[in-house]
Amino acid sequence: MTFFFEVLIGGLLSGVMYSLVALGFVLIYKASGVFNFAQGALVFMAALTFVGLTEMGLGFAMALAVTLVVMIAGALLTERLVLRKLVNQPQITLFMATIGLTFFIEGLTQLVWGSQPRGLDLGIPDQPIEWVLDRAGIVVSQFELFAAGVAAVMVAALALFFQKTRIGRGLRAVADDHQAAQSIGIPLHLIWAYVWAAAGFVALVAGLLWGARNGVQFALTFTALKALPVLILGGFESVPGAIIGGLIIGAVEKLAEVYVGPMVGGGIEGWVAYVIALLFLLVRPEGLFGEKHIDRV
């Protein structure tokens, strides 16, 4: 039973890591209806830029600040050069554009910083917390707990941002109806720029945590693929959905890996999350917290 709980908690905590990436997707989808495939590339870009800057001798805070500036500049450029030209195009076109963007960002990042894998140390060791290990005999990684804490703070901050600030309200209005929002004077382009900047910030946080755990390397871009099942499970439009979805996917994935994996020869973590999400979708086609679409003829 202890083993079960250990696996469960490990899964839940790694699920939080997925949620961090999924959050970036949700932000952009919510505000502009763009399914931003480039989120994984943004995570990669943020982590690599940060590591590159620290290697150049910048301090932690300074590197963080510069990376944030780079991410925001990238977001503004994306809005200006790509999204603004594609207003009113079908969603699939915008989706394709973000795939193009993925290639571009991957190429640019590696061109600037080189493609060799690097380590990233945030100063939080990936060790079990002794207190819990002594009391309950369960291994809980200190690092993953820290990541979960960061995710919780981010979700709270985002919720406040959406509910309480002027920009947040404008953002929800834009998400509801582009044209209506524009006609009552909400600056659409400005809002989109904010959202992409926020997604860049989320990518930075996710990039630091993922980079610290797995090393900063090209494989970071695949975190996007880990986040997608979380996304469809939770619903594209929902911030809480991204969190809950992440927890479910993380937990079930780990449990399946431990209990079902040996039966079929292992290596199932690549697709089991998708199958879980798929089964969920058969019951709730819009995900857990997605907006229900009413089709009218």
Next chain:
Amino acid sequence: MLYREAGQFKTSYATDQQIFPIRQDRVAVVALAALAFVVVPLIATQYWLSAILIPFLIFALAALGLNILTGYAGQLSLGTAAFMAVGAFAAYNFVLRVPGMPVLLAFVLAGGCAALVGVLFGLPSLRIKGFYLAVATLAAQFFVVWALVKFPWFSNYSSSGVITAQKMTILGIDIDTPLRKYMLTLTIVTLLALAAKNMVRSSIGRAWMAVRDMDVAAEVIGFPLMRTKLTAFAVSSFYCGVAGALYAYAYLGTVEPEAFTLDLSFRILFMIIIGGIGSILGSFLGAGFIVLLPIFLNIVVHWLNGVAQSLFSASLPASITSNLELMVFGGLIIFFLIVEPHGLARLWQIGKEKLRLWPFPH
């Protein structure tokens, strides 16, 4: 002046319903076919055949399959490479395990297997739509590749999971030279493209398009939603499966499951976006573009290298050139989407309309 349909009267139903109603188009198509079947085999070099023309035709076939599903039936799929993998491995196993199995029949059966898998992963489309479905098709992508790696039976217990395509013999002729492989591929692709063209302009194609444009409305006016969507998945996967079999047999010769990655799925998706969604011609144009682009980029980078060498007597490192390629590829896709979101097929159509008036202004 030359491209004018004035004076071409249709006096029978057959002439009214033909694929190319304008005589000039028919002449052009016959000329194109003559070029592909007669002139190309006479003049093309080995390199052109095996590095450009054969992959172009195979990718065009896969793009055609995806276009049926995404462009005509409106179901976005990111699992094209998985269906190709099913086709490739099914063909291999049919030839391997059934003695005396003719290669062509194996291809058809491989397409059938892919169609079955396609229907299986198409079932969720009855409940899920749009991006939710696109992500769900990723399940097919990862599951199929995993299964092919995990169960060595599929690759006949070869140590690294790599399969080597058997020799192909059709009617006593060994298909071993690039030229013969090209002719085989060309024939199959032409036949399947013709079938696809006829499908999309008959009742089944109209049903697909009705479902694409609005599935609720289509259901209300009496299209069976389930059958329509699943036939789209089946036909599309059949095409992808045959393309996958050809990919293994006519193009690469040896393939491993990891050759059918998500990247390949994306490349085929790019083809139909750049070529034109919902257009048979677009599949070919897009495939040509995506196959030729890396080669073209390579030449440009080579040239840049030469310039750099003569100026600074130093050449660019390989990592820089590959990253530059990645950037240009991504940038071009965005550029294309901004300039012509309806793809090359739309440009072609605009050109033809202009040509009808030429040389008069209107």
